[in-house]
Amino acid sequence: MKKVEPSGVVLRGVCSIQTNRCTAKTEGPITAVWGPPGQTQINVCRICLEEKIRLGEWEVEGARLLPHA
C-alpha cells in the first residue's frame, strides 16, 4: 500500500490513473497528490483517488470514504 499525501492544489490536467469512472480523461480540473518514490507528483481526479483508496492500493492519512446518496 502506497502512502500518498494530498497537495490541496487544484490545477488543470489529465488524470494519470483513469479508472472506468474517471472524470478527467481529457484536460479538466484535477488535483495532485505526492507519492513514492520520493515526492512524485501524481495528477488525479477525486474518483480515481478514492478508487485507489477503496482498493487498498493507496492510503491517505485522515481520509475516510463516507457513503453518499
Next chain:
Amino acid sequence: MMLAAGRNQTGLTEQQIEYCVEAWTVLCADRQIALDISEARQNFSRTRFSEDQNKVFLGVDAFPGEGVDANSRMSTLACLAHELAHAERFQLGYRRPTDLPDVLLDEAETSLRAVFTSLLKKEKP
C-alpha cells in the same frame, strides 16, 4: 455556512471565481451539485448551502482573510468541502435544525464529514 469574521469580505475577482468553480468540479467529481456564483462579486456575500434550492452559493468568505484563528485561515478548498458536506447530508436525508444548540451540532457534524475528504491537505502540527 462559514463563520465570516476574519475571512475575506471583498467581492471576488473573475480569477478567484474561476478557481472556485474548478475546485468545486474536482470536489463534486461525478455528483451534480450546483455552485451558484451570482453573489460572488458582492462584498460581504456568504458561502452557504441552500436546502430550498439544493445548491451552494459561492460567497466572498470562501477565501481566507486576515484573521488568525482556524476558521479564518481555512483554505478555499476546505470551505467548499464543508458546503459540499452540507449538500451530501441533505441528499442523505438530514434536515438542518434551526434552533440552538442543534444548529451548532449540525455544523459540527458537517465539519467532521468534510474533514475526511480525501483531497484535503492535512496541516501538520
